Amino acid sequence: MLKFQEESLRQSVNGALALRHQINPFLDAIFEKGITNICFLGIGGTYASAMQTVSHMKEFTSMEVFAENAAEYITTGNRRIMDGTLLIYSSVTGSTPEIVKAVEKAHAAHATILAFLDNPNPHLRELCELCISYPQNEQLKLFMAADRILFLRHEFDCYDDCYENFDCYLADALISVEQSSDSFAQEFAKKHCNDTLHYFVGAGNQWGSTYSYGMCYWEEMHWMATKTVSSGEFFHGTLEIISRDTPVTLFISEDASRPLSLRVAAFLPKICANYTIIDAADYPLIGIKPQYRGFISHLVTHAVTNRIDVHLEAINCHPMEIRRYYRCLEY
Structure with a gap:
């Protein structure tokens, strides 16, 4: 098959699933402190991933969850992003201007920030409470964070069984x-x-x-x-x-x-x-x-x-x- 590397793909998916060992302790601690709302931030493809994660979550939760376009946020703002907001975003390069400015703005608004950075940009690292650097599988990473929050809210009771199933068979x-x-x-x-x-x-x-x-x-x-x-x-x-x-x-x-x-x-x-x-x-x-x-x-x-x-x-x-x-x- 053209440009197909089976073992590399298997390792990539399984490696992403293993990130729950970093994601879950952080989200568990944040949840204990209290979360007012959740914002998935992005631009272009990362905004698309944010939208589909929100679509997934809204089937299960009564909590306020929204996707924010980084370019619009730095222009018009969003007063829902504040102290008590958990802001989650992903970036491949870590250098997209709209993302950098938006994260700076969210940080100044006292949001708690979880970042998935393929390239661990030092500046963006300083602006977040947790930065996880792992390439590709953006949609899977965002969904894992979303599902953990749903689990903590008792809105996704199948969490353990679901991810045990994915660990075994998804790749x-x-x-x-x-x-x-x-x-x-x-x-x-x-x-x-x-x-x-x-x-x-x-x-x-x-x-x-x-x-x-x-x-x-x-x-x-x-x-x-x-x-x-x-x-x-x-x-x-x-x-x-x-x-x-x-x-x-x-x-x-x-x-x-x-x-x-x-x-x-x-x-x-x-x-x-x-x-x-x-x-x-x-x-x-x-x-x-x-x-x-x-x-x-x-x-x-x-x-x-x-x-x-x-x-x-x-x-x-x-x-x-x-x-x-x-x-x-x-x-």
């Missing part, structure tokens, strides 16, 4: 998804490598990853134009622009939002002959208990899009690392 399940979806991904990439505009649709814990896949992968990395729309909003505008030949990809999760996307799936054949459905339920995920599948739908479809990306990159002879403007120009 191999995601490896299996990449392996079994590779031929599909290659055909998808061949079919859509010259699209002038592609629509991506998703909901629930899939919405953040759908938004990110269109903007951060196809637009930023492949330089291909997209529009992303949530399944719930699809019928309020976007459906009128879809025709027989419009490229549409619908991601379907197994969380509570599934009916929203199934409604889109039932409608698309009536108006479109160029749609694709990527449904997390189509993958066996050997060992993962049925009741926990919905919690990882976004990881399942991400495993599929990983394979699409490597084939799209090869077909278009366009390395995904190249940028024209991002961090190349002043803006």
Whole structure:
């Protein structure tokens, strides 16, 4: 398989799961002191991860949980971020200007900060109560923090069993998804490598990853134009622009939002002959208990899009690392 390193992927996922030994003691202590609300902060792809984490949490908790866009926060502020706020964010480089300024502002507002930094920026380290440096698996890291808080609030009583299950089977399940979806991904990439505009649709814990896949992968990395729309909003505008030949990809999760996307799936054949459905339920995920599948739908479809990306990159002879403007120009 093209650019596929099975053992590296296994170690990456299992290493991320092991971070609970750092995450849990910190959150347990913070919870004892009292938390007023929780803010997941991000920009671009990290904001997308924040949105899907909030989507996951709101199914379970009555606590105030929200996603904050870093650029908007440094411009307009948010008075809900204050003493008593637990602010959680992730950053790959640790140098994104909006993130740095937003974290400085949240620190000045006396928020308690948990940071996942792939690159342990010394300045950002100084501004947080706990900094965990581990590459990749951003969505998994945020969900682990979210689930621990839900557990502490007695709103996620399956926590221990769920993560014991993930420890045993998640890495191999995601490896299996990449392996079994590779031929599909290659055909998808061949079919859509010259699209002038592609629509991506998703909901629930899939919405953040759908938004990110269109903007951060196809637009930023492949330089291909997209529009992303949530399944719930699809019928309020976007459906009128879809025709027989419009490229549409619908991601379907197994969380509570599934009916929203199934409604889109039932409608698309009536108006479109160029749609694709990527449904997390189509993958066996050997060992993962049925009741926990919905919690990882976004990881399942991400495993599929990983394979699409490597084939799209090869077909278009366009390395995904190249940028024209991002961090190349002043803006």
